[in-house]
Amino acid sequence: MRPDYDPRDDPPWAMQLVVRAEKAEPPNHGAVCEATATAVVRLLTDPRAVEPDGEWREAVREWESRRIRKVTRRARGVRWPQAQELPGVTVEHAGAQVRAFPPGPMSEVPPELAKLQVAGLDLADAEEPSPPPEPPYAVIALNPDVTITTGKAAAQCGHAAQLLLRQGRRKDVKAWVDGGARVHLARDVPWDRCVKNATVAVRDGGFTEVPPGTMTAIAWIVRK
Known part of the structure; x- marks a missing residue:
């Protein structure tokens, strides 16, 4: 965040994240968290976000100069394909589907996303957690002493993955991405x-x- 930025000066910015959560077959908590973190990284490393003439590059730069905020929403039925029509990156993982969208002002969220519910996304976890994938991969752990919903946990995992992308050891990050x-x-x-x-x-x-300053998640990369 730039040192002279005051959040009162203008509307806050955020990256919108949409989780597909059908009533009949909802995804599990852990899969949503993992898919969200991957979706955030894939959007931030997409050519549209990194190339000099990329259509998302300026929006990402502006957002990362401010408070890094993410908003998790849920979609079901026709709302999911409607959200898919907007520019973004979708990740399908272990039964979860999550789409990340280029960041922008909270006051300018597209109507297809603004009408999606934010609060209340809280999903059951799988009875047996899935094993780690083959390296390289990122490990994210959520603070066991902090109780948060799936929507909040997914956003925290997205934050952790973003910090890892930006601050991790370059060789490790490159292999991971x-x-x-x-x-x-x-x-x-x-x-x-x-x-x-x-x-x-x-x-x-x-x-x-949670109160400001609460440590919610940590992350590191496993290469072998």
Whole structure:
């Protein structure tokens, strides 16, 4: 965030994230978190976001100069294909489908997204967590002492993946991104020890669910 930025000066910016959550067969909590983190990284590394003439480049630059905010919404029925028609990046993973959209002012969210519900996305986790993928992949762990909904957890995982992309060791990040930016949500990790060894940690801005400064997630890359 630029040092002279005051959030009162203009409308806040955010990256919109939409999770497909059908009533009959909803995805599980962990798969949504993993898919969201991957979607964020794939959008930020998409040519449209990184090439000098990329159509998303300026929006990403402007957003990353401010508070990094993400808003998770849910879609079902016809609302999901309607959201798919807008520019963005969709990730399908372990039964979850998540689409990330280029960031923009909260006051200018497209109507197809603005009408989607933000609060209340809270999904059950899988009975048996999925095993880690083949390296390279990113590990994200959520703070076991903080209770948050799936929507909030997905946004925190997106934050962690973004920080890892921007602050991780270049060789590790390149291998991770080149391998598809796969993510594994770790459960039952020794939190205190992992915090000390993690590459990045997310401290929440306090917009929803938790007080400002709460450490919500940590992340690191596994290469082998």
